[in-house]
Amino acid sequence: MFSRQLILLLLAFVLAACESLVTDIDQSKLPQVGSKLVVQCFISPQAARINVVVTESVPLFAEPGLKGGVIRNAIVKLSDGTKEVVVPFDTTDQLYSIEKAAFTVLPGKTYFLSVTDGARSVSSTCTVPASAVLPRTYEIDTSYSGSVPNQDTSLTVKMTWNDIAQETNYYRVRAWLDLEYSVPQSADGNSVKEKRLRNRFNINWDDTIGRNDFRNDVNLDGASFNSPIGRVNLPDVMTIGLGNGAFYTLYPKSKIISVTMEVYNTDEHYFKYHRSLQTRGDADNPFVEPSLIYTNIEGGLGCFGSYNAGQSIYRPK
Numbered sequence: 001m002f003s004r005q006l007i008l009l010l011l012a013f014v015l016a017a018c019e020s021l022v023t024d025i026d027q028s029k030l031p032q033v034g035s036k037l038v039v040q041c042f043i044s045p046q047a048a049r050i051n052v053v054v055t056e057s058v059p060l061f062a063e064p065g066l067k068g069g070v071i072r073n074a075i076v077k078l079s080d081g082t083k084e085v086v087v088p089f090d091t092t093d094q095l096y097s098i099e100k101a102a103f104t105v106l107p108g109k110t111y112f113l114s115v116t117d118g119a120r121s122v123s124s125t126c127t128v129p130a131s132a133v134l135p136r137t138y139e140i141d142t143s144y145s146g147s148v149p150n151q152d153t154s155l156t157v158k159m160t161w162n163d164i165a166q167e168t169n170y171y172r173v174r175a176w177l178d179l180e181y182s183v184p185q186s187a188d189g190n191s192v193k194e195k196r197l198r199n200r201f202n203i204n205w206d207d208t209i210g211r212n213d214f215r216n217d218v219n220l221d222g223a224s225f226n227s228p229i230g231r232v233n234l235p236d237v238m239t240i241g242l243g244n245g246a247f248y249t250l251y252p253k254s255k256i257i258s259v260t261m262e263v264y265n266t267d268e269h270y271f272k273y274h275r276s277l278q279t280r281g282d283a284d285n286p287f288v289e290p291s292l293i294y295t296n297i298e299g300g301l302g303c304f305g306s307y308n309a310g311q312s313i314y315r316p317k
Contacts, residue, residue, distance in 0.1 A: 035059055037071065037122045037300040039115050042270060043105045045128065046309045050103060052076050052087055052096040054115055057301055070094045071117050078103055079112040105306075107131070113304045122300035129265040133171070134310035135159040136224070138261055143231075155256075157203055157230035161263045161310075165222035170271035171215045172264040172307070173227045175203040178257040181235045184250055192240055192248045198257065203230040214275050259314040269296045270305030 041052040054071045076087040076096040085103045087096040105111070108130035114123045138159040145152045157175050178200050185195040205213040205228040215225055235252035242248055264270075276294040295301050 037074075037115060037117065037120050037297075037302075039113070039122060039124070039297050039300060039302040039304065041113055041304050043111060043126070043128065043306045044264075044309055045105050045107055046132075046311075047105070048100050050078065050087065050098050050100070050105070051093075052078075052113070052115070053302075054096060054117075074115050074117045077114045079114075080106075080109060081112065107308055111306070115300075120299070122297050124297050124304035126267055126269055126296070126304050126306045128306040129169075129267055129308040131164055131265060132308045132310040133161050133164065133169075133263045133265045135261050135263055135312040136161050138312060138314065140259055140314060142234075152236065153234045154231050155203075155234060155259075157227075157259060157261065159227045159261050159263075159312075161225050163217045163220060163223050163225060164265070168268075169217045170266045170268060171217075171225065172266055172271070172274070173205065173213045173215075173230075174262045174264065175230050176260050177201045177203060177232050178260070179234070180255040180257055181252040182250060183235075183252075184238065184240055187240055187242060187248070190242065190244075190246075192242070192250060194250060201232045203232045203259075205230050212278070214271060214278070216271065256316050260311060261314070262309050262311045264307040264309050266307040267305055269294075269303055270307055273303035273305060 036057045038055045038057050039052065041050070043050055054074045054076065055069060056071055072089055072091075072094075074089075074096070078085050078087060078098070083103070085098060087098045089095075090097045105128060107128050110125060110127040112123070112125050114121070116122075136159075138157065141156045143154045143156050145154070155177060159173065159175075161171070163169055178198065180196055180198045182194045183197055185193045187193070207213075207228065212228060217223065217225075234254050237252065238250040240248045240250060272294040273296075276291060279291050280293060293301070294303065296303055296305075
C-alpha cells in the first residue's frame with residue numbers, strides 16, 4: 001500500500017514538473033509582423049501577355065479565418081529604364097495584365113517592377129536571359145498499365161538539350177499535348193451519338209531524387225541535359241449502358257494533333273522561387289527539411305522573374 005502511494009506521489013511530481021516547462025508568452029512580447037504585399041510576375045520575350053498577381057499575406061498571429069485576398073486597387077508599373085507603363089487590372093482573371101504589343105520584353109534586358117496599394121509599396125528587378133535553348137532531340141512513345149480491358153494508355157515524352165557553356169544557367173522543361181478524341185454526346189435505347197473534341201493536356205514529369213523539371217548547370221557547364229520522363233494519360237475506352245440491358249463501347253479514337261516541348265532558360269529568381277515552392281510541396285516527406293519560400297520582392301513577398309523559351313513542336317504526318 002505504501003509503495004502504491006509513493007508511485008502516485010512521484011507521478012504527481014513528474015506531471016507538475018512537465019507543466020512547469022510550458023511557458024505562456026504574452027503576445028505583446030512576440031514580433032509584430034503586419035500583412036505584406038505578395039507579388040508574382042514572370043516575363044518572357046515569347047509570352048503573349050504580361051500578368052502580375054497581387055495579393056497580401058496573412059500575419060502569423062492574425063484573427064482566425066482571416067485570408068489574404070487579391071488586391072484590386074494597386075498601382076502596378078513596369079519599366080525598362082526608358083519606357084514605363086501602368087498595368088491595368090483585369091476583373092475577369094483577377095490580376096493585372098497587359099498585352100505584349102504595349103510593352104515589349106527583350107532578351108538580355110533588365111526590367112523594373114513596382115507595386116503600391118497606397119499604404120504599402122514594393123519593388124523588384126530582373127534581367128531576361130539573353131539566349132534561348134532549343135530541345136536537341138526528343139522521344140515520344142506510349143506506355144500501358146493495368147490489364148485488358150481496363151488498361152490505361154499514357155503518352156510519354158523525353159528530350160535533351162545542350163547547356164550554354166561558360167555561363168551560369170537555370171532550366172525548366174515544359175510540354176503539352178493537343179489531342180482530338182471522341183466522347184458521348186447523347187444516348188437512346190439503341191445507340192450512342194458521338195462527338196469529337198479537341199483539348200490541350202499538360203504533360204507531368206516523373207519527379208525522382210535529383211531529377212525533375214528544374215535543373216541547373218552547376219559542375220555541368222557545357223554538358224548535355226536529359227529531361228525526366230514526361231507522362232500524360234490518354235482518354236480511356238468507355239462502356240455506356242443503353243437502358244435496355246445492352247451496352248455500347250465507345251473507343252476514343254485519339255488523334256495526336258501536336259506535342260509541344262519547351263526548354264526555359266530562366267533567371268536565378270525564377271528558378272529559386274519555383275524550386276522553393278517544390279520543396280515546400282514536399283513537406284510530407286520526412287527527409288525534407290522545412291524551408292522558406294524564396295523572394296526577391298523588396299518590402300514584400302513573391303517573385304519577379306524571367307525566362308527565355310526555346311520550343312520544338314512534333315506534328316504527326
